[in-house]
Amino acid sequence: MSMENFAPLMFAGLVIILLLGFPVAFSLAALGLGCGYFAVWMGWFPASFMGNLPMNVFGILSNDLLLAIPFFTLMGSVLEKCGLAEDMLDSMGQLFGAVRGGLGYSVILVGFILGAVTGTVAGQVIAMAMISLPVMMRWNYDMRYATGVLAASGTITQLVPPSLVLVVLADQLGKPVGDMYKGAWGPALLQVLLFLLFTFLYTRLRPQALPGIPKEGRTLSGPRLVVKCLRGIVPSAVLIFLVLGSMGGLPGISTAVCTPTEAGAMGAIGAFALAALHRRLNWPLLREAMRGTMRITAMVVFILIGSRVFSLVFQGVDGGRWIEHLLLDLPGGQVGFLILVNVFIFVLAFFLDFFEIAFIIIPLLAPVAEKLGIDLIWFGVMICVNMQTSFMHPPFGFALFYLRGIADSLFKNGSLPRKVESRDIYLGAIPWVLMQLILVGVVIAFPQTVTSFLDKPEVLNSQQLERAMDEMAPKDQDFDAAPIEEPAGPSEPASASGG
Numbered sequence: 001m002s003m004e005n006f007a008p009l010m011f012a013g014l015v016i017i018l019l020l021g022f023p024v025a026f027s028l029a030a031l032g033l034g035c036g037y038f039a040v041w042m043g044w045f046p047a048s049f050m051g052n053l054p055m056n057v058f059g060i061l062s063n064d065l066l067l068a069i070p071f072f073t074l075m076g077s078v079l080e081k082c083g084l085a086e087d088m089l090d091s092m093g094q095l096f097g098a099v100r101g102g103l104g105y106s107v108i109l110v111g112f113i114l115g116a117v118t119g120t121v122a123g124q125v126i127a128m129a130m131i132s133l134p135v136m137m138r139w140n141y142d143m144r145y146a147t148g149v150l151a152a153s154g155t156i157t158q159l160v161p162p163s164l165v166l167v168v169l170a171d172q173l174g175k176p177v178g179d180m181y182k183g184a185w186g187p188a189l190l191q192v193l194l195f196l197l198f199t200f201l202y203t204r205l206r207p208q209a210l211p212g213i214p215k216e217g218r219t220l221s222g223p224r225l226v227v228k229c230l231r232g233i234v235p236s237a238v239l240i241f242l243v244l245g246s247m248g249g250l251p252g253i254s255t256a257v258c259t260p261t262e263a264g265a266m267g268a269i270g271a272f273a274l275a276a277l278h279r280r281l282n283w284p285l286l287r288e289a290m291r292g293t294m295r296i297t298a299m300v301v302f303i304l305i306g307s308r309v310f311s312l313v314f315q316g317v318d319g320g321r322w323i324e325h326l327l328l329d330l331p332g333g334q335v336g337f338l339i340l341v342n343v344f345i346f347v348l349a350f351f352l353d354f355f356e357i358a359f360i361i362i363p364l365l366a367p368v369a370e371k372l373g374i375d376l377i378w379f380g381v382m383i384c385v386n387m388q389t390s391f392m393h394p395p396f397g398f399a400l401f402y403l404r405g406i407a408d409s410l411f412k413n414g415s416l417p418r419k420v421e422s423r424d425i426y427l428g429a430i431p432w433v434l435m436q437l438i439l440v441g442v443v444i445a446f447p448q449t450v451t452s453f454l455d456k457p458e459v460l461n462s463q464q465l466e467r468a469m470d471e472m473a474p475k476d477q478d479f480d481a482a483p484i485e486e487p488a489g490p491s492e493p494a495s496a497s498g499g
Helices: 003-019 024-042 047-051 053-061 064-081 084-096 102-117 121-138 143-158 164-173 177-205 222-246 260-277 283-316 319-328 333-348 354-360 362-371 376-391 398-412 422-445 462-472
Strands: none
Touching: 003 024, 003 283, 003 319, 024 047, 024 283, 024 354, 047 053, 053 283, 064 102, 064 164, 064 260, 064 283, 084 102, 084 121, 084 222, 102 121, 102 143, 102 177, 102 222, 121 143, 121 398, 143 177, 143 376, 143 398, 143 422, 164 177, 164 354, 164 362, 164 376, 177 376, 177 422, 222 260, 283 319, 283 354, 283 362, 319 362, 333 362, 333 376, 333 422, 354 362, 354 376, 362 376, 376 398, 376 422, 398 422
């Protein structure tokens, strides 16, 4: 066997071992170590090459950027449990309740706001389903729309800054997190507009499927309702501005005064302040938040170690060159590459978590994208849009699992008048997955949806350039007035004696 044929076999082994369902981190490490020692036995690289592995892993884990992950996770975990979702959904539901589809509008908008302050899909889907699903069923909302909008609005958090996915993608692509956040705002807003437009069209095509809430079903109105809405929105907006603005993650802010890690720490402190504002800050909340943070951080670290072991050996057998040759020769250039990558990631998302895709697949694709002249911020945001679907895929989407579990619990405790069928959950998710794929197509066709939010380099026109050159010229001499000396005549040759 030659080394040229081993890279494709190693990649095929990666796909097989991932599909078997074993824990990804340990499967990757085992595959990488096994292939590495086989390569040493075949003489493809020396044993000292594998000796670099401990220092390589230590160098990756010492990256300060990865410290932002536990901070942002802790921030989201605290806010998830402090009652923010309940207050916002109750107030926004009553604000839009009189309008057809008003509960759907409120779920979409609250999902967007919560996505910007929590960043956790599981908590967001569960919190919104616990509050909104009984209300939607009480007022005879279409079941498939209700389950679909709850699951989809929870997945918006993967695209809205400060998303953990964007932090990981920025690290893997070698780009600033602030730029990745800026680029994500355009697709995130487009995603919300697509969801709102779908709801509006649904109310026109099937008016009885999304009825408005009658007056007797709305308990708040006037100034009290406005105050309750502002009580949930204003503190959240302040926290978003402080966290994202301080690290240059908002459009129009080009200066970062904090690193992502420092901004995450400030966000965690802000989450404690919001929890205290809602009078929910207690030891059980802190214990659950820290346990969830520890679980996610440990998962990320082990996946990162396993993926690093695999990628080191894969690069050692020229796997990177094989991937480049395979993808650079695709028909269609950039567009062909982007279409194939998105189809590949869409299929992988049926089986893999977004962290696994980011740590395993993105390092293989990023060099090819850079060689094709693709802006890596645009590429990363586009991948993030695609990875939203990993939570919505029937029948494996995690958001659908969360919704299935909370619907069963609500039915058992009597909060729901009837059982929610799995068929309604899965069929209800399909239109929202299609809208997410439409957004992927829009981002591919119009890179400006991402790049227009980034800082533009200053370009001087001809007049500005001429003025700048005039200002740079020395002003202590008057070149026009300087006398021009006559050239001297030919000098007489020196005497041979040297005088």
